[in-house]
Amino acid sequence: MWTVSTSKSSKTETPGHYHHGNLRRALLEAGLERLESTQNPEFSLRELTRIVGVSVNAAYRHFASKEALLAAMAAEGFHRLVVEQAHAVQAHPDKGEGFAEAGRAYVNFARRHPALFRLMFSRFAATSPDREMHASAQLAYSGMLHSLAAVLDKPADDPEVKVGAIQAWSLVHGLSQLIIDGQVDSHTDNVDTLIDEVFKAKLETGFLQKQ
Amino acid sequence: MWTVSTSKSSKTETPGHYHHGNLRRALLEAGLERLESTQNPEFSLRELTRIVGVSVNAAYRHFASKEALLAAMAAEGFHRLVVEQAHAVQAHPDKGEGFAEAGRAYVNFARRHPALFRLMFSRFAATSPDREMHASAQLAYSGMLHSLAAVLDKPADDPEVKVGAIQAWSLVHGLSQLIIDGQVDSHTDNVDTLIDEVFKAKLETGFLQKQ
DNA sequence: GGATGGATGTGAGCAGTGTACACATTCATG
DNA sequence: CATGAATGTGTACACTGCTCACATCCATCC
Missing domain, CATH: 1.10.357.10 (Tetracycline Repressor, domain 2)
Structure with missing residues (x-):
């Protein structure tokens, strides 16, 4: 759903997408989907960033912590x-x-x-x-x-x-x-x-x- | 409350205490007390074993996992x-x-x-x-x-x-x-x-x- | 149009975690 | 008192959340 803009494209989404295209939203969606789809609702931040296809620490630009x-x-x-x-x-x-x-x-x-x-x-x-x-x-x-x-x-x-x-x-x-x-x-x-x-x-x- | 039996003593508790003296019970108590006493109810298995004064893996003789x-x-x-x-x-x-x-x-x-x-x-x-x-x-x-x-x-x-x-x-x-x-x-x-x-x-x- | 600065993403690394494995100790029982 | 089972220890591994220094990209201004 949220495709990474490899170089310069996909300006189709709401503003606020610099490199990835609203990574914050993508992480939220991934987390919510993760909650729905699996038996075990525990997930790691790393897992989410892996799904979204982004480095782990990119998440910390949008959330102060996993708790956030x-x-x-x-x-x-x-x-x-x-x-x-x-x-x-x-x-x-x-x-x-x-x-x-x-x-x-x-x-x-x-x-x-x-x-x-x-x-x-x-x-x-x-x-x-x-x-x-x-x-x-x-x-x-x-x-x-x-x-x-x-x-x-x-x-x-x-x-x-x-x-x-x-x-x-x-x-x-x-x-x-x-x-x-x-x-x-x-x-x-x-x-x-x-x-x-x-x-x-x-x-x-x-x-x-x-x- | 649960003292470690250094060599051969403290047979005061219920049976089933080999080295420590009912470690299972001690871990349970420590965990429950941990829940009462602190703001953050998250705790690690290692923390509990530290409190009880026993090595980490001793817990695994009494509980199959932390979840257990x-x-x-x-x-x-x-x-x-x-x-x-x-x-x-x-x-x-x-x-x-x-x-x-x-x-x-x-x-x-x-x-x-x-x-x-x-x-x-x-x-x-x-x-x-x-x-x-x-x-x-x-x-x-x-x-x-x-x-x-x-x-x-x-x-x-x-x-x-x-x-x-x-x-x-x-x-x-x-x-x-x-x-x-x-x-x-x-x-x-x-x-x-x-x-x-x-x-x-x-x-x-x-x-x-x-x- | 190119420099600049801030927003965003990356990589290495750290302390801490749950747990598996091999080994040591201690006890109950013959 | 020997033996085997029950119990505890040490080491190790993959993984976690998170920090720090650095790289990249974009909007903006000259």
């Missing part, structure tokens, strides 16, 4: 998640359904990209002072917060909305984690119907009831 | 979690309260041992074929399942119980994860009261209602 690369990948993951959730919300005229669908989208995102999902919430996500990543995560949260506020017809800073948002996020996040850990698979036949059941029960008895 | 050591540490974590939850359940005569208290114990375990908690649910927990660890995790799940079955006064294999258990586990697990990721801290003043609120809301409207 991982943080950028996580941020990209949050961006994609936010997009998918926004789509889910907008696809449903009924706000309650839209909110529930966003939850389903969350779980399915985790199922489709388990390694990326883990990366997004791994240790360094809490530790690293990466600004971009925290901003992305914040975006995901505030999106859900406002969606729930619309459902409950209350301001976003209403305590009930805040607690409800954390509750919903916890449920969805926990379910995602347990599923990708294979800790739910072993107890149920079909994960899809389980998700439906969990959500249905939630809808009937839980916080989505405007009471 | 991590799996054993995770299993130990599950054991401790199960113990704390059991205590929480038994401390309350009312079964519903006991169940809720077990949930609180779950969250607090994660808060007190964030690195260990992460390890227990990290990538390799799903990947690794470590039998002991999966057995321990299973134990945690079935304990909660039976506790909920008692609350609802239904058999443990009742679909409603199963769904409720996964729901409860998801909520508690997700909340734990979000808290230790610092993703909740930034939105609320006091985590403790938040937990109470989440649980209270759950108790009032959720699956704990016998309807």
Whole structure:
């Protein structure tokens, strides 16, 4: 996808490509693809630079460390998640359904990209002072917060909305984690119907009831 | 704590200690302590053996790989979690309260041992074929399942119980994860009261209602 | 249009890692 | 007390993240 410009060509991409043609982006893509394609999500910086076809240290012109690369990948993951959730919300005229669908989208995102999902919430996500990543995560949260506020017809800073948002996020996040850990698979036949059941029960008895 | 037996002494511990005195246990303890005591939960096998005062490869007589050591540490974590939850359940005569208290114990375990908690649910927990660890995790799940079955006064294999258990586990697990990721801290003043609120809301409207 | 300086990529090298292999020591048991 | 198994040690190897000095390329200005 990202071809090296051997001498002077391939000016087809976005600006900011000096020798390689946006090496930063290429490394990110390679890393993300690596997460998707293999069983073992551990990878070395050297492996990525080998894939991209560049010397090891070229990476250090774009990322201060391997950790910084991982943080950028996580941020990209949050961006994609936010997009998918926004789509889910907008696809449903009924706000309650839209909110529930966003939850389903969350779980399915985790199922489709388990390694990326883990990366997004791994240790360094809490530790690293990466600004971009925290901003992305914040975006995901505030999106859900406002969606729930619309459902409950209350301001976003209403305590009930805040607690409800954390509750919903916890449920969805926990379910995602347990599923990708294979800790739910072993107890149920079909994960899809389980998700439906969990959500249905939630809808009937839980916080989505405007009471 | 684990002193090396220079020549022939320190037979004070459980059997199975040849040269060192249960090196396996010592490595586990060192690893767990390492997780508690430091900011950066990454550690090398060599570091652990240095702490214990033994050559690097001695560890390989007790663990097939570093991954196996991590799996054993995770299993130990599950054991401790199960113990704390059991205590929480038994401390309350009312079964519903006991169940809720077990949930609180779950969250607090994660808060007190964030690195260990992460390890227990990290990538390799799903990947690794470590039998002991999966057995321990299973134990945690079935304990909660039976506790909920008692609350609802239904058999443990009742679909409603199963769904409720996964729901409860998801909520508690997700909340734990979000808290230790610092993703909740930034939105609320006091985590403790938040937990109470989440649980209270759950108790009032959720699956704990016998309807 | 050619010089200049900053952005970008390269190569060698360092300390540290996980682990395999051959060997040494110690223990339980005959 | 000899023997074999269990346990610990030393050496070595391929690999890692990362630093430093150097090479290359591009945009820009005279």
